[in-house]
Amino acid sequence: MTRLLTRSDLQAVLEPVSCMAALRDGFRAAASPIAGQRIRTDLPFPGTATALIPGVLPGIKAYTVKVNAKFPGARPALRGVVCLHSGDDGRLLALMDSATITAWRTGLAAALGTHLLASPASAAGSVLGVIGAGAQAELVMHGLSALRRHREIVIHDSDPDRAHAFASRHDGRLLTSATQVAAAADIVLLATWSRSPLLRLADTRPGQHITSLGADEPGKQELAADLLESALLVVDDRELAATTGALSAAGLAAWAAEATLSEVLRGDHPGRTRATDRSVYAPVGLPWQDLALAWVAYQQAEQHDIGQKIDLLS
Numbered sequence: 001m002t003r004l005l006t007r008s009d010l011q012a013v014l015e016p017v018s019c020m021a022a023l024r025d026g027f028r029a030a031a032s033p034i035a036g037q038r039i040r041t042d043l044p045f046p047g048t049a050t051a052l053i054p055g056v057l058p059g060i061k062a063y064t065v066k067v068n069a070k071f072p073g074a075r076p077a078l079r080g081v082v083c084l085h086s087g088d089d090g091r092l093l094a095l096m097d098s099a100t101i102t103a104w105r106t107g108l109a110a111a112l113g114t115h116l117l118a119s120p121a122s123a124a125g126s127v128l129g130v131i132g133a134g135a136q137a138e139l140v141m142h143g144l145s146a147l148r149r150h151r152e153i154v155i156h157d158s159d160p161d162r163a164h165a166f167a168s169r170h171d172g173r174l175l176t177s178a179t180q181v182a183a184a185a186d187i188v189l190l191a192t193w194s195r196s197p198l199l200r201l202a203d204t205r206p207g208q209h210i211t212s213l214g215a216d217e218p219g220k221q222e223l224a225a226d227l228l229e230s231a232l233l234v235v236d237d238r239e240l241a242a243t244t245g246a247l248s249a250a251g252l253a254a255w256a257a258e259a260t261l262s263e264v265l266r267g268d269h270p271g272r273t274r275a276t277d278r279s280v281y282a283p284v285g286l287p288w289q290d291l292a293l294a295w296v297a298y299q300q301a302e303q304h305d306i307g308q309k310i311d312l313l314s
Contacts, residue, residue, distance in 0.1 A: 004095050018296060052064075076099050101294055107136045131192060132189075189210075198222050217244055
């Protein structure tokens, strides 16, 4: 039997603290003899198709295959499934809504990377800037709230209604541009569909941290090359960042990334060493992250009998 987990099912079984713990463990143990692949193609429609294979982690006898459709003009813009297979015999253990898994694993991994690389928060907290007030930014906020305090939240989004709704939920202050957000914030989160840089080196200041989630496929770019070259740049995978992520969009090679988040978490790289350093976390998103959260969701769903069971072979 295969367990079907919808968006509401996943929201019932996932919670930020346990998910971030699974992601933290995954970053520390992510080295695998089988490299994850991210396959993306244009379509004869206004969207793209993406597959991430295989999601594997040491200690978990299962793997994931994720298939997504990305249509920027749709709501939601991301639709698809995460398939969780048994590592023993390939049985399809679960089918899960990929938009929920992707938003949770991307947002919470970003929260973890942001907290590790940003300057330690003062007792009064820091100013957090959000550029792009969608689902991924929402999950970063949930994750960060468990890790550090914020004195104020400033927000910009090209969609005024979405910006107002986000500001209302988080008691934030609206600003009229990405550069205004960068001028006001100590930590800046970008989660947009931008195909040209929203921030350059001149828009930032020493000591700031910036997390960029939008450059996750060719052609998308949120940060200019001069900013990436001047900052302590941390990615989740150097080669993917150089072929499909922030490095690719800026025309930079894989070696431009000083570290991966795995190296920082394992202590192989010290991360930020000076308060005046600019730091940037620019992940692409890796297949094992899908497995980390899908496995948490599946175990909770099995324990509490959440979701519908279906027999695909009947």
